[in-house]
Amino acid sequence: MAAPFVPRLRLYQQWLAEHRNLHFDSFDALWRWSTTDLSAFWQSIWDYFEMASPTPHSAVLSGGPMPHVKWFEGAQVNYARQVMRHVAPAHAAGMLAIVSEDETGRVREMTWPELQRQVASLALCLRELGIERGDRVAAYLPNVPETMVAFLACASIGAVWSVCAPDMGTAAVLDRFSQIEPKALIAADGVFYAGKALDRSQVVQELRAALPSLAHTVVLRSRFAAERVADAHDFDTLTARDNPAVAAFEPDYLPFDHPLWVVYSSGTTGLPKPIVHGHGGILMTLFALKCIHNDIGASYAPNSWGERFHWYSSTGWVMWNAQLGGLAGGTTICLFDGSPGGSKEAPDWTVLWRFAARHRVTFFGAGAAFFTNNMKAGVDLPALQAAGHDLHHIRALGCTGSPLPDEVQRWGTAQFAAIGTPDIWWCNISGGTDFCGAFIGGNRELPQVPGQMQCRLLGCAVEAWNEQGQPVIGEVGELVCTQPIPSMPLYFWGDEGDQRYLSSYFDMYPGVWRHGDWLKIGTDGGCVIYGRSDATINRHGLRMGTSEIYNAVEALPEVLDSLVVDLEYLGRDSDMPLFVVLRPGVTLDDALKGRINTAIKTALSPRFVPDSIHQVAEVPRTLSGKKQELPIKKLLLGQPIEKVVNKDAMANPACLDWYVAFATARSSRA
Numbered sequence: 001m002a003a004p005f006v007p008r009l010r011l012y013q014q015w016l017a018e019h020r021n022l023h024f025d026s027f028d029a030l031w032r033w034s035t036t037d038l039s040a041f042w043q044s045i046w047d048y049f050e051m052a053s054p055t056p057h058s059a060v061l062s063g064g065p066m067p068h069v070k071w072f073e074g075a076q077v078n079y080a081r082q083v084m085r086h087v088a089p090a091h092a093a094g095m096l097a098i099v100s101e102d103e104t105g106r107v108r109e110m111t112w113p114e115l116q117r118q119v120a121s122l123a124l125c126l127r128e129l130g131i132e133r134g135d136r137v138a139a140y141l142p143n144v145p146e147t148m149v150a151f152l153a154c155a156s157i158g159a160v161w162s163v164c165a166p167d168m169g170t171a172a173v174l175d176r177f178s179q180i181e182p183k184a185l186i187a188a189d190g191v192f193y194a195g196k197a198l199d200r201s202q203v204v205q206e207l208r209a210a211l212p213s214l215a216h217t218v219v220l221r222s223r224f225a226a227e228r229v230a231d232a233h234d235f236d237t238l239t240a241r242d243n244p245a246v247a248a249f250e251p252d253y254l255p256f257d258h259p260l261w262v263v264y265s266s267g268t269t270g271l272p273k274p275i276v277h278g279h280g281g282i283l284m285t286l287f288a289l290k291c292i293h294n295d296i297g298a299s300y301a302p303n304s305w306g307e308r309f310h311w312y313s314s315t316g317w318v319m320w321n322a323q324l325g326g327l328a329g330g331t332t333i334c335l336f337d338g339s340p341g342g343s344k345e346a347p348d349w350t351v352l353w354r355f356a357a358r359h360r361v362t363f364f365g366a367g368a369a370f371f372t373n374n375m376k377a378g379v380d381l382p383a384l385q386a387a388g389h390d391l392h393h394i395r396a397l398g399c400t401g402s403p404l405p406d407e408v409q410r411w412g413t414a415q416f417a418a419i420g421t422p423d424i425w426w427c428n429i430s431g432g433t434d435f436c437g438a439f440i441g442g443n444r445e446l447p448q449v450p451g452q453m454q455c456r457l458l459g460c461a462v463e464a465w466n467e468q469g470q471p472v473i474g475e476v477g478e479l480v481c482t483q484p485i486p487s488m489p490l491y492f493w494g495d496e497g498d499q500r501y502l503s504s505y506f507d508m509y510p511g512v513w514r515h516g517d518w519l520k521i522g523t524d525g526g527c528v529i530y531g532r533s534d535a536t537i538n539r540h541g542l543r544m545g546t547s548e549i550y551n552a553v554e555a556l557p558e559v560l561d562s563l564v565v566d567l568e569y570l571g572r573d574s575d576m577p578l579f580v581v582l583r584p585g586v587t588l589d590d591a592l593k594g595r596i597n598t599a600i601k602t603a604l605s606p607r608f609v610p611d612s613i614h615q616v617a618e619v620p621r622t623l624s625g626k627k628q629e630l631p632i633k634k635l636l637l638g639q640p641i642e643k644v645v646n647k648d649a650m651a652n653p654a655c656l657d658w659y660v661a662f663a664t665a666r667s668s669r670a
Contacts, residue, residue, distance in 0.1 A: 015048055144335065398429065461482045530548060564576060
């Protein structure tokens with residue numbers, strides 16, 4: 001009989017008791033210690049995960065106020081070294097590093113030694129090409145093992161990584177890469193997505209022509225490209241070496257705050273923010289979030305049962321970085337490269353579930369929209385199970401990207417109960433690209449309340465502040481973090497005097513991180529995110545997050561999607577239009593409008609009944625799936641479309657034409 005599974009948060013508490021003589025009678029007490037004695041907490045994370053440095057750190061934390069702080073000054077680390085420490089034990093236990101599959105059905109498995117060999121081979125080749133510490137390497141790659149290898153090779157030699165997904169157009173990619181002046185480009189010349197082969201060779205040529213800083217291009221060649229990219233190095237050739245130099249290679253030790261990667265905000269206006277994170281800060285936050293709170297350990301550990309971690313993402317979303325983080329924890333990661341919902345011609349929301357069954361995924365993560373689409377599409381997991389797709393290995397469901405409606409969580413729980421997993425754990429998290437982590441998340445041993453996240457994370461001094469800047473419990477307020485965490489940005493690339501960095505997070509409360517979300521913290525410590533604070537509805541003096549309205553409206557079977565904006569501005573009376581996407585064949589008539597209004601009255605308040613309801617084909621969304629409330633609000637308030645939204649940062653820019661016409665007609669009537 002297998003030994004009982006012990007949650008990793010409990011194992012960490014046991015370690016604190018044994019090695020620090022610290023005893024806590026509740027999670028709340030542990031959290032309060034972690035956010036008031038920052039040096040002791042983060043030192044414990046360093047020691048618990050056996051971080052090593054050839055030089056000692058002078059202090060865990062120094063400086064201040066935020067963001068002018070230093071972490072583990074004097075220590076030297078490397079993200080890739082942390083990954084490679086797992087090679088020997090994982091290989092000895094017979095565990096794989098990466099399992100991958102794509103839409104064409106190609107399945108690949110990569111062992112830990114093979115991962116180490118390919119990383120070393122590519123790292124040495126990059127050095128020979130003249131890539132040095134601090135040089136930027138831009139990547140235009142899909143969610144495949146080669147992308148993981150490329151990142152680790154860059155990190156190994158101190159190059160700074162930045163990736164965009166191949167579903168992004170040339171202009172959107174250049175908006176990002178042109179800011180960081182990369183010395184090398186690693187790009188795929190073709191991909192396969194949603195049932196279609198997509199040639200990207202021309203985009204690669206356009207990127208090369210528009211980035212004068214490039215000295216080298218490395219191409220991951222596919223069978224989908226119409227033409228061969230000339231004068232480029234072949235990725236497979238650069239990773240093919242297997243000689244004594246490759247065997248002896250070790251990643252460089254780097255300063256704790258050496259830049260690791262540049263990620264980008266979604267950027268509704270202007271150029272996206274190029275956010276720089278450091279090797280050490282990312283590792284420390286990764287340990288606290290992924291390993292302790294998400295309860296994901298090394299696959300070879302006695303308490304892991306052969307962990308296999310999957311979080312569906314493209315390389316353009318920060319959850320790709322989170323999935324990559326599985327390797328740093330010694331976990332087998334499972335990558336799926338393709339559409340989670342099949343193709344437009346043949347929609348199929350069982351794709352990822354069948355993938356998870358084939359590869360024995362234990363932690364299954366995705367965006368909130370994925371689970372909502374599953375419920376709307378009538379996905380039947382018991383039927384899948386009966387057809388031979390064994391989902392019993394899944395013990396946790398991760399969710400982020402937007403608030404998860406409580407009815408969707410109840411649906412998912414019922415689905416897993418019906419296949420014999422009544423205790424499925426929902427690890428709902430909320431954080432951001434900004435600090436590549438989460439502020440709020442899960443604790444396997446706390447009660448689960450649908451629609452609510454279980455707790456504030458260890459080390460994250462998160463509060464909800466009212467309009468007077470005072471912390472409140474049981475009320476909706478601004479989400480702030482009053483103490484620094486290691487993975488907060490080092491800086492924005494090219495941001496002279498940190499002006500853009502400071503204005504992004506510290507303009508409202510100097511020295512306190514303002515995240516831009518509405519948050520309610522319950523008396524039990526549970527948390528609910530109500531959407532972005534800059535797109536919140538303030539209706540006749542009552543404040544409400546847009547997600548509350550979406551939960552009410554989208555619970556109706558006729559409504560697939562919705563968008564609401566409040567046009568109260570500079571003393572104008574509130575005018576709140578609601579836009580709805582309806583099921584095929586359904587038309588917005590007076591009866592349906594009445595049902596929508598009744599749903600809002602019943603779930604929220606008559607104050608939030610919209611002034612008008614309009615049927616639309618699509619709701620505008622960013623590349624990471626977020627509804628673009630603020631740009632549509634600005635458009636309807638009279639600003640030109642080119643000033644309020646970056647179309648290249650959108651998943652569906654063509655839908656904007658309808659909103660522009662609507663705004664024009666509305667303005668004419670006014």
